[in-house]
Amino acid sequence: MENMPLITHVILTGGVGSRLWPLSRKSQPKQYLNLFEGKSLFEMTVERNRTIADKIMVVGNIDNCHLSRQVMEKSSTPYLDIIESTPRNTAAAIAFAAFASQPDDILIVTPSDHIIDGIEPYETAIHEAVEKASKGFIVTFGIIPTKPETGYGYIERKGDDVISFREKPNKVTATDFIAKGNFLWNSGMFCFKASVLLEELKKFYPEVYEKSKIAWDSNINGNLDLDLSLEIPSISIDYAVMERSKKIKVVSSTFTWSDLGSFESVYDYLVSKGHPVDLNGNMVIGTENYTAFVGLKNTIFVYTDTANLILQKERSQDVKNIYSELERQHSDLLN
Template sequence: MKNKHSITHVILTGGVGSRLWPLSRKSQPKQYLDLFDGKSLFEMTVERNRNIANQIMVVGNIDNCHLSRKVMEKSNTSYLDIVESTPRNTAAAIAFAAFASQPDDILIVTPSDHIIDEMENYEVAINEAVEKATRGFIVTFGIVPTKPEIGYGYIERKGDDVISFREKPNQVTAKDFIDKGNFLWNSGMFCFKASVFLEELKSFQPDVYEKSKIAWNSNINGTLDLQLSLEIPSISVDYAVMERSKKIKVVPSTFIWSDLGSFESVYDYLVATGHSVDKNGNMVIGTDNYTAFVGLKNTIFVYTETANLILHKDSSQDVKNIYNQLERENSNLLN
């Protein structure tokens, strides 16, 4: 891609994937699991934008930066490593990347744990976003929905203007969104000039801007000081900037996209790539042991060495309740 601006791919790797426990653990979050043809989601994210961006930044945390480093070394990729000493949510994470950039640099910000397919459509969307970003807009990618999904937030739009951002809906509301036809899934991917993002952050959330700047200015080789980081309010970029700025544009996109945030989406992805299910739609993940399901339909059996999970595919969103319960009990099964 030819572009007169320097383009940086910023990869956010902070999530723990609570809805994918017990596969996803604090020591090995879902973006580093080699579940996908021997590659991890993180590795696929790096490769996807390699020919689009001039440079890569990885914003990770103290617990997972060694996992990112391993992947980057394996593929011999140079990058700027930004290491958070404590998670402060996405507004601060993106601010660090913007502070580490030149004002006119275009940043393409993506999570590290998404599946994306149909790369021609993806590159069309990226080109359109970069073009809008060079004109001073903050661009979000909205995915044309294929079903009334309740696991995603939505963007209500008119053309490329955003009318509103909506939280994850219930089933009735999701169906209503799809019927209306002008709602897109909120992909959590963004594109903007570093300076434009920082101006908007400073204008709407000056506390995050100031405290992030102080923390960034004291970084040592990209690693942020714990005490200074704890002063930064923990707030998502959606609340801090996206829902308040007047400079937002959306690029409606038709590439295949999933955040693989739940076992239902993992199930759908694995079925599409040839993972076996029995005649009643039951699936085993994590073991080759012979496993029989009797009287069950659409059930997923997840095996790990220290914990197993058995769930109905439709109850995938509830796995986080188990995670939260184990967290309250301070269980080492989360590590």
């Protein structure tokens, strides 16, 4: 009897979550905030795939690996740690995970900062993806959209074939996508055989392949050298492989999914879980202090020890402008 391929859950933990400042900081990015029923998004990501995967790899950076380690130790889950000395985007992060695997291992790659509800459709989608991956396809997960969301990329498809990947649209384009009916939200989750992903990366972006391999081959206990890492072009897996390869399939699903990329999506999620809002839809996050809103509607008040944020819910994409401004000032408030 031939060996069944091992299924590895690869968790990408590199993001900073700048649109969720001041909750999300460099020292405590959004995937580690215990905001969600006392758990962090990272912890929920580990739990969600525990029954599906044989092993876990965590690809993170030198600044946040101790936070991942705390969660993994708390649940006493064995895992392989890949620690990047500097962020090099998702193409390199995923290449490292593939180099660390056996050629026939099937990798399920997920971000660590997304929320997913509806475990049955999720598991069905994963099993379908594993089946396609074992036949040599690179599988991407598309979510059947519930509204013309402008904060997500889209996948245009025919059946399980991908016609095109689309950047985040404006409202008019997004509404058009929904009307056409064959567009899915791009969840940023993937499934593939390690060897297939590496072959495609080598074919379409040999420089990322070669430089990632050099960095990986000289890793020490999963820690990657800074100088070798800086040689790797910083590009996304979408651009390096997904938009070029002829081996892409999409699995479409209806599980509830959000990248919680903005306070608007956090607000919607917290409301669905019973977090209090006043009669005018105003919400407080981060403090039990009595807080009154006068003459305001759909306002979110975010409290932290060193910074507060007050925003109109529908302007939540603009928070990244504050983050950029504080970055220009080299402010300690980002740490």
